[in-house]
Amino acid sequence: xxxxxxxxxxxxxxxxxKGVVSGSTVRAKHAGRDIMASIKNIFGGELVxxxxxxxxxxxxxxxxxxxxxxxxxxxxxxxxxxxxxSVAAGAAEIYVYGTAVVVK
Amino acid sequence: xxxxVFITLLGLGYFFGRLAEKRHFKSTHDRxxxxxxxxxxxLKRPMGTLPxxxxxxxxSGNVVISVDYCKRILAGLRNIxxxxxxxxxxxxxxxxxEAILRMKESCPTATQLINLRIETSSISKGAKQxxxxxxxxxxxxxxxxxxxx
Numbered sequence: 208x209x210x211x212x213x214x215x216x217x218x219x220x221x222x223x224x225k226g227v228v229s230g231s232t233v234r235a236k237h238a239g240r241d242i243m244a245s246i247k248n249i250f251g252g253e254l255v256x257x258x259x260x261x262x263x264x265x266x267x268x269x270x271x272x273x274x275x276x277x278x279x280x281x282x283x284x285x286x287x288x289x290x291x292x293s294v295a296a297g298a299a300e301i302y303v304y305g306t307a308v309v310v311k
Numbered sequence: 312x313x314x315x316v317f318i319t320l321l322g323l324g325y326f327f328g329r330l331a332e333k334r335h336f337k338s339t340h341d342r343x344x345x346x347x348x349x350x351x352x353x354l355k356r357p358m359g360t361l362p363x364x365x366x367x368x369x370x371s372g373n374v375v376i377s378v379d380y381c382k383r384i385l386a387g388l389r390n391i392x393x394x395x396x397x398x399x400x401x402x403x404x405x406x407x408x409e410a411i412l413r414m415k416e417s418c419p420t421a422t423q424l425i426n427l428r429i430e431t432s433s434i435s436k437g438a439k440q441x442x443x444x445x446x447x448x449x450x451x452x453x454x455x456x457x458x459x460x
Contacts, residue, residue: 211452212371213355218364249320251379254444258375261446262353287369289448291432297397
């Protein structure tokens with residue numbers, strides 16, 4: 208499965224367009240991590256727990272999107288876009304979408 | 312009592328926050344020098360003429376950085392008078408540069424990165440217990456070319 212965020216895949220040609228595919232996930236970190244983040248917030252700096260949380264959820268969203276594309280019989284997803292929104296306190300929604308295509 | 316706590320937090324934030332920021336800017340600067348040879352653009356097509364592309368893939372890097380206590384208070388004061396909030400400017404600058412660097416570090420063998428997109432979002436914990444932090448995600452398409460013989 209090829210993934211790109213450009214409109215085509217360099218070196219390959221798009222043959223069939225299968226439509227938009229997307230994947231999303233909402234995740235929260237347990238309270239212990241939230242407390243650690245609050246403490247870290249006094250000193251400033253990177254919040255490693257949240258960085259991990261978001262990158263894990265992004266991988267999850269991508270794998271859901273890939274699965275949807277596979278069901279459509281596509282072998283690549285082009286023009287992939289990410290979007291993040293905070294739904295509630297301490298939880299984040301990751302949404303990823305793209306166009307499933309068949310390339311050769 | 313509350314005043315003592317406040318001043319302690321302010322002091323801790325000022326001291327450690329400055330130290331961490333200085334160190335981070337230095338490491339960012341050094342690592343950016345290392346990755347200068349990897350051309351990155353926000354264009355949809357590759358720059359110049361490339362040898363045939365053998366592989367392309369989506370690469371990304373993300374980071375969550377929070378602002379320290381002292382800066383948050385300063386920014387709060389700045390909010391009253393208006394104007395440039397440099398406390399937050401350095402925060403987002405650090406986050407963006409770090410995210411781009413992480414993205415580049417994840418694909419050291421790429422020939423060129425195209426269509427770079429940067430997305431920023433804030434992770435806040437509600438009005439009462441605010442975590443002044445930003446998340447930055449940088450993503451791009453990495454092109455791998457056959458090395459010229």
